Amino acid sequence: MSGLFSVIHDEEAFTGLEAAVILIAFVVVAAVFSYALLGSGFYATEKARQVTSDAGTTPSSVMVAGSVILKTDAFSNPESLSFFCEVIGGEAAISGIHYSLHTTGMIYQVPDTDLQLRWPSGGSAEGLLSRGELLSVRLTITDAGLSTGDDFTLTIIPPRGVPVNIPCTVPGTLLGNKRYEVG
Incomplete structure (x- = not known):
């Protein structure tokens, strides 16, 4: 037990x-x-x-005011894109805005050397794009490799905020030293 x-x-x-x-x-x-x-x-x-x-702080977005215009050179090749930008929301530093072209085969980042900016209303001394102002932008795109009939997207990337995509199409027939609305 x-x-x-x-x-x-x-x-x-x-x-x-x-x-x-x-x-x-x-x-x-x-x-x-x-x-x-x-x-x-x-x-x-x-x-x-x-x-x-x-x-x-308010994020800003840049948009195109009006149309995107394609200019051809003397040999009927795409030479430049011109358009007006305006800002929605807060201010945007113009030195921080970047531009690129997108096709199905490539992405072309427009270098600062191929960028021309002009203030139609006299200019902003601070280098800021503010609400109510327009900025004339001219992008030289001879190195982008665009040809007739190409679809591409112009992308505008502000320093803060949402990038803007503008669908564009190069016309099927181009003449030398002419301007075409593409977007």
Whole structure:
């Protein structure tokens, strides 16, 4: 009888050990869960701080006012694109606006050396395009490789805000030293 009593006594101790392991597992799971909740809280707090600090600035977007005009050279090759830009929203630094042409076969980033800007209303001394102002833009595209019948997209990328895509098509027949509305 004494052997049976010692086996029961050992099982009670083993049950206590199992309970302790389960309790420790619950504590570890609770610690990991609380760490995840605190991390989420810190992330949400940081995002809320960013949103409130950026609330005073308005993102700007640049759009084309009117049509995009293609000019050909004396040999009937596409030479330049001309159009007027205006800003929607806040101001945009004109030095931060970038232009590119996209076709199915290539992306041509217009270099700053092939960019001519003119202020029809006399100009902005600060180099900013503000609401209500127009900026005349001329892009030299002789290196873009466009030819008759090509579809392309003119993309205007402001320093802050949403890029603008203007679908354009080179006419099927081009004459030398002429202008064509393409977009």
